[in-house]
Amino acid sequence: MYKQNLNLLILEDNPIDAKLMVAKLEKEGFVLEWKRVETEKAFRKALAEKPEIILADYELPLYDGLSAIKLQQQIAPAIPLILVSGISGEDIAVECMKTGAIDYVLKNRLSRLGFVVKRALKEAEAYRERKKTEDALKESEKKYRTLTENLNVGIFRDTLGPKGKFIEMNPALIKIFGYKNKEEVLKLNVSDLYQNPEERKNFNRQIIENGFVKDEELNLIKKDGSALIGSVSAVAVKDKNGKVKHYDGIIEDITERKKIEKELIQKNIELNSFINNIPDMAWLKDKHSNFIVTNKAFGEAVGMDPKYLISQTCEVCFGKKAANKFKKDDKKVMESRKQITIEESIKDAQGNTIFLETIKSPIYNKPGDVIGTVGIARNITERKQAEEDLKQSEQKYRTLVENIQDGVFFIRDKKLKFVNKAFAKISGYTTEEIIGMDFSEFVAPEDLYMVKDRYIKMMAGKDVPMEYEFRGIRKESNERTIVYMNVGLINFQGKKAALGTLKDITERRKMEEALRESEEKYRTLIENIEEGIGIVDENEKFVFVNFAASKIFGYPNKNLLNKTLKDFTTPDEFEKVIKQTSVRKKGKSGKYEITITKKDGTHSVISITATPLFDDNNNYKETYGIFHDITKRKQAEEALHESEERYRAIVEQSNDAIYIYRGDKFLFVNDRVCEITGYAREVHYELNMWSLLHPDDRERIMEIGRNRAKGKKVPSIYEARIVNINGDIRQCEFRVRMILYNGKYAVMGAVRDVTESRKAQDKLKKYAETQKSLLKEVNHRVKNNLTAILGLFGMEEARTENKDYVAFINKFKGRISGLSAIHSLLSESGWLSLKLSHLCEQSIKSSISCLPDSNLINFNVSPSVIRINSNQAHHLTLVINELITNSIKHGQNYKNKIYINIDLKKDKKNVIITYKDTGKGYPRELIDGNFSNIGVGFELIKGIVTHSLRGEFQIYNDNGAITVIIFELEKEIYI
Numbered sequence: 022m023y024k025q026n027l028n029l030l031i032l033e034d035n036p037i038d039a040k041l042m043v044a045k046l047e048k049e050g051f052v053l054e055w056k057r058v059e060t061e062k063a064f065r066k067a068l069a070e071k072p073e074i075i076l077a078d079y080e081l082p083l084y085d086g087l088s089a090i091k092l093q094q095q096i097a098p099a100i101p102l103i104l105v106s107g108i109s110g111e112d113i114a115v116e117c118m119k120t121g122a123i124d125y126v127l128k129n130r131l132s133r134l135g136f137v138v139k140r141a142l143k144e145a146e147a148y149r150e151r152k153k154t155e156d157a158l159k160e161s162e163k164k165y166r167t168l169t170e171n172l173n174v175g176i177f178r179d180t181l182g183p184k185g186k187f188i189e190m191n192p193a194l195i196k197i198f199g200y201k202n203k204e205e206v207l208k209l210n211v212s213d214l215y216q217n218p219e220e221r222k223n224f225n226r227q228i229i230e231n232g233f234v235k236d237e238e239l240n241l242i243k244k245d246g247s248a249l250i251g252s253v254s255a256v257a258v259k260d261k262n263g264k265v266k267h268y269d270g271i272i273e274d275i276t277e278r279k280k281i282e283k284e285l286i287q288k289n290i291e292l293n294s295f296i297n298n299i300p301d302m303a304w305l306k307d308k309h310s311n312f313i314v315t316n317k318a319f320g321e322a323v324g325m326d327p328k329y330l331i332s333q334t335c336e337v338c339f340g341k342k343a344a345n346k347f348k349k350d351d352k353k354v355m356e357s358r359k360q361i362t363i364e365e366s367i368k369d370a371q372g373n374t375i376f377l378e379t380i381k382s383p384i385y386n387k388p389g390d391v392i393g394t395v396g397i398a399r400n401i402t403e404r405k406q407a408e409e410d411l412k413q414s415e416q417k418y419r420t421l422v423e424n425i426q427d428g429v430f431f432i433r434d435k436k437l438k439f440v441n442k443a444f445a446k447i448s449g450y451t452t453e454e455i456i457g458m459d460f461s462e463f464v465a466p467e468d469l470y471m472v473k474d475r476y477i478k479m480m481a482g483k484d485v486p487m488e489y490e491f492r493g494i495r496k497e498s499n500e501r502t503i504v505y506m507n508v509g510l511i512n513f514q515g516k517k518a519a520l521g522t523l524k525d526i527t528e529r530r531k532m533e534e535a536l537r538e539s540e541e542k543y544r545t546l547i548e549n550i551e552e553g554i555g556i557v558d559e560n561e562k563f564v565f566v567n568f569a570a571s572k573i574f575g576y577p578n579k580n581l582l583n584k585t586l587k588d589f590t591t592p593d594e595f596e597k598v599i600k601q602t603s604v605r606k607k608g609k610s611g612k613y614e615i616t617i618t619k620k621d622g623t624h625s626v627i628s629i630t631a632t633p634l635f636d637d638n639n640n641y642k643e644t645y646g647i648f649h650d651i652t653k654r655k656q657a658e659e660a661l662h663e664s665e666e667r668y669r670a671i672v673e674q675s676n677d678a679i680y681i682y683r684g685d686k687f688l689f690v691n692d693r694v695c696e697i698t699g700y701a702r703e704v705h706y707e708l709n710m711w712s713l714l715h716p717d718d719r720e721r722i723m724e725i726g727r728n729r730a731k732g733k734k735v736p737s738i739y740e741a742r743i744v745n746i747n748g749d750i751r752q753c754e755f756r757v758r759m760i761l762y763n764g765k766y767a768v769m770g771a772v773r774d775v776t777e778s779r780k781a782q783d784k785l786k787k788y789a790e791t792q793k794s795l796l797k798e799v800n801h802r803v804k805n806n807l808t809a810i811l812g813l814f815g816m817e818e819a820r821t822e823n824k825d826y827v828a829f830i831n832k833f834k835g836r837i838s839g840l841s842a843i844h845s846l847l848s849e850s851g852w853l854s855l856k857l858s859h860l861c862e863q864s865i866k867s868s869i870s871c872l873p874d875s876n877l878i879n880f881n882v883s884p885s886v887i888r889i890n891s892n893q894a895h896h897l898t899l900v901i902n903e904l905i906t907n908s909i910k911h912g913q914n915y916k917n918k919i920y921i922n923i924d925l926k927k928d929k930k931n932v933i934i935t936y937k938d939t940g941k942g943y944p945r946e947l948i949d950g951n952f953s954n955i956g957v958g959f960e961l962i963k964g965i966v967t968h969s970l971r972g973e974f975q976i977y978n979d980n981g982a983i984t985v986i987i988f989e990l991e992k993e994i995y996i
Contacts, residue, residue, distance in 0.1 A: 024050045024051075026052045026054070027053050028054050028074075029043070029055035030056055030058070030067050030068075032058055032059065032076070032077035033057055033059065033077075033081075041131065042131065042134065045131045045135065046138060051135075056070075060083045060084055061084045068092070068100070072100060074101050075101070077090070077102055077103070077105065077122075078105060079106035079108050086106065086117065087116065089102070093121065099148055099152070101142065103122065103125075103126060103141055104122045105128060106127065107129070109127055113125075118424055118425075140507065140522075147524065147526070151529050154529060158532050158539075174193055175271060175274075177272065178267055180267055181225060181257070181268060183221055184210040186210060190203065194206070197243075197251075197272065198214060198243050198249070199243040199245055215240070217240065220239060220240065224239065228268060229257065232257050233254075234254060234270075236252050236254055237252070238250060239253055248276070249276050250275050250279050251273065252272070256268070256270065281387070293314070297316045297317045299316065299318065299397075301398060302318050302319040302322055302396075304319055305384070305394075306396070308393050310351045311332050311334055312330045313393065319398075322369055322375075323339070324369075324370030335347045351394045354394050358391060360381065360383075362381075363379050364376060364378050364379070365377055379398040380397050381394050381396045382396075423441050423442060425441075426524075427523060428440065428441060428525070429441040429521075430520075431518060432460050432476075432519040432520075436457055444523055447525045448493065448494075448495060449495035449496030449500070460476075462494075463494060464491060465491070465493060465494050465501055476519065479508070487508055487509055488506065488507045490503060490504065490526070491504060491506065504524065505523070505524045506521055506524075507522050508521030547567050548567050550569065551569055552569060552648065552649060553566070553567065553570030553650075554570055556634075556646070557586075557643060559641060561585040561586065562583050563582050569648075570648055586615070589618055589619070590616065594616055598615065601631060602644065605631055605644050608633055609633070610630070610631060613631075614651070615629065626650075627650055627652075628649040628651050629647070630647040631646045632644065677693060677772060678693040678774075679693065679770070680770050680772070681762055681767050682767065685710055685711055686706070687706050687708065689762075690706075694772065699747060711723055713743050715742035715744055718742050722741050725739065739757075741753060743772075752779050753773065754775050755770055755771075756770065756771045756772075854891075855889060855894050856885070856888055857885055857887040857888065857897075857932070858882050858883070858884060858887070861882045861925070862880075862882050864897075868906065869905070877919060878909070878920075879919070879920050880920070880921040880923070881920075882925070889991075892991065899961070901923075901936075907959075907982075908921055908982070921937070921938050923935070934987075937979075937982070939981045942978035942981060943978055943982050947976065948977060962974065966988065973988075975987075
């Protein structure tokens with residue numbers, strides 16, 4: 022059994038009548054919570070409690086039903102109101118229905134009340150759903166309209182020049198030209214998209230001369246080779262010095278529009294032919310209701326030439342009063358943007374009244390604006406006469422039926438016997454065409470089985486749904502409509518028949534689907550776009566951000582909401598934002614850059630493109646912004662600028678001649694190149710660079726260049742001769758390598774003029790040869806003399822028996838032998854530096870070779886890479902010889918065997934020689950610096966170390982005698 026809870030308000034002065042209504046509705050299955058009122062004040066208060074339905078009497082002692090309807094329409098139009106009255110009369114019913122009542126039920130026919138209430142509740146629910154859907158769609162459209170304005174056309178940035186290269190573009194541009202992705206387009210020259218590349222040259226010249234182009238129509242070509250006509254507007258973007266950096270622009274595909282324009286010309290010819298051959302009156306009017314076209318039938322009806330009527334109004338045909346009425350109809354069509362069908366009468370050329378069925382529809386231009394109306398009028402005078410007879414018998418019923426918005430139908434034996442205009446409008450037929458048609462002709466094939474099955478079962482008395490949706494077919498092009506049907510079974514003239522209503526819910530379904538698709542499409546687009554997108558309200562707070570924006574600022578989306586740019590910037594930077602907002606409030610868009618501090622503390626430079634949004638009253642509401650993180654670009658620009666400046670200064674100030682060439686032409690030379698060749702810098706760029714080489718060197722160097730270009734291994738350093746502008750030959754050293762220069766391989770070289778140094782080297786070489794011969798002769802004679810002296814000492818030693826004298830002779834023989842050995846070493850080295858360890862070893866060996874028993878002395882010299890020049894070698898030989906002589910003299914008196922150790926070290930600037938023997942050590946007075954009683958040996962050592970070597974020495978005892986000599990190495994002396 023049907024059950025439904027219902028909050029009911031009854032406007033009724035008779036409690037018994039009210040209870041009868043309640044009882045009738047409870048019998049129909051309603052569970053009621055109801056209230057009865059009978060005054061305007063009580064009724065107004067009850068309306069505020071929002072009842073679900075209202076039953077109202079027409080006449081009350083202190084109030085009336087018509088006033089109640091008007092009050093309900095003002096305060097709560099969504100609540101259905103049904104008039105329940107004991108007064109019958111079609112005038113009252115019609116007036117109440119027009120004012121806003123859903124239906125009119127007589128108190129003596131309350132059996133209809135349950136059916137009427139159910140239908141009214143369903144209509145109210147449908148009204149609320151439609152209102153909710155319409156409001157949601159409006160809000161959705163308002164929300165996303167601004168977000169997508171920049172994405173409807175192709176947007177691009179490209180480089181200047183007759184070919185050009187794309188720098189950036191939006192997805193719309195990629196789609197327009199039929200490419201798969203951005204990478205494909207970036208590989209192209211912009212001129213590749215022109216059918217004739219010469220048009221690119223003209224475009225480039227025009228934008229350079231004027232700074233912009235606007236609505237330039239270009240013949241372009243898609244990826245698949247098909248033609249494309251594009252309307253392009255672009256501007257030349259300049260740097261701070263006024264130099265054009267690139268072009269920014271938009272492109273719209275107008276191929277279809279141009280095609281349509283061409284077709285319209287042909288269609289206009291065809292239309293004139295067609296319109297003049299139809300029997301009905303036909304015309305076109307502009308938005309001011311002036312005739313644009315009238316056909317032959319129209320001219321014959323009004324007795325005027327159709328050509329004369331062009332630019333005239335209806336006043337010339339039908340008079341001012343009728344013309345005003347027609348103009349109002351035209352205005353209604355244009356404002357509602359809907360077709361209307363009206364029946365009207367006019368006076369023909371003979372003065373007879375004729376009746377017309379006129380269909381008027383709006384005319385649109387390409388952007389979708391209404392620009393006028395089109396009308397067709399059919400003479401229905403005879404049909405009107407026949408209808409007048411029928412109308413008299415059906416007037417009461419038809420008045421009620423024709424004023425409801427739902428389609429009403431009556432079916433008997435599967436044939437439609439009656440429909441109202443609303444039904445005709447839903448189906449696309451006229452009421453006359455529908456009468457007698459089978460109802461199945463209005464049902465789409467995909468739902469026909471269901472509808473026919475339920476009809477057959479209903480006629481058989483079986484239980485089937487009385488209310489359901491199905492898809493209908495409109496007359497025009499079999500267009501589908503979605504209808505909601507409420508149908509019931511009645512007896513008519515002894516036969517079963519179906520009576521029902523239809524409501525076209527196609528638009529509601531489309532709006533619901535459009536809303537869902539719109540929200541899904543734009544949500545996906547906004548969340549996946551690479552640009553950061555955000556909306557800030559009038560208080561600068563974020564009310565929307567996409568994922569890319571949250572990534573730029575370093576915060577999750579939810580943490581960015583209600584924050585302002587002030588939270589990420591310094592006061593000075595935020596001042597920029599405030600100034601920009603004041604510009605937005607004036608309705609201007611703009612682009613600017615600010616520095617922000619992200620969540621992790623790092624700084625980023627972002628570019629903001631801002632567009633203002635306004636409400637319906639043109640009050641500033643919020644700003645829509647697109648964010649780009651340009652930190653890396655800024656850093657790269659700065660680094661590039663610094664790098665260029667730094668290397669330009671280095672190259673220009675270099676002592677070397679630096680050049681870059683490709684093939685046989687110079688690409689760059691510095692001032693030093695000009696000094697070597699004698700040519701001005703600009704002359705070098707015109708020369709064949711190989712012509713500067715000496716003819717004897719040219720082929721060799723060119724072969725090196727050819728092999729380098731082939732990737733073969735070639736010397737990077739070589740010498741060749743250059744012939745300067747005066748014919749002088751300069752010997753030069755070249756250092757050469759491959760580089761990338763302006764995106765292509767080139768060769769960079771550094772040239773050093775070594776002419777003078779080579780001449781000096783030749784002189785030194787000759788001088789060294791002379792010195793070498795001279796030193797060889799001197800060494801030979803010195804060695805002979807030292808050998809002779811040693812021989813004389815030997816003869817003297819053999820002649821005497823005085824031991825002290827022999828010891829004296831051996832001491833001097835050791836000194837001379839040491840000098841002779843060192844002299845030989847220096848001679849062999851060309852009087853260059855000697856290893857210090859080798860010098861010490863040879864000095865010891867020479868000294869002990871003069872002893873009667875050299876086996877009594879063992880020595881060790883630490884390994885060392887220290888080298889000393891010939892001057893210091895002579896001095897050290899005497900010092901070491903003197904130390905060894907002292908060790909032999911005093912050490913043999915203490916021990917039978919002597920051990921000598923020489924340790925060689927070097928710090929940052931000094932050589933440190935530590936000499937140690939295993940004798941009895943030095944006397945105290947010697948350690949204290951008193952050398953007078955020791956002999957001349959230590960006086961000699963002190964003099965050589967402090968004066969000749971400009972060093973210092975120390976002596977002390979530690980299990981033997983230790984002497985430390987410290988001096989600074991001299992630079993090598995070249996002879």
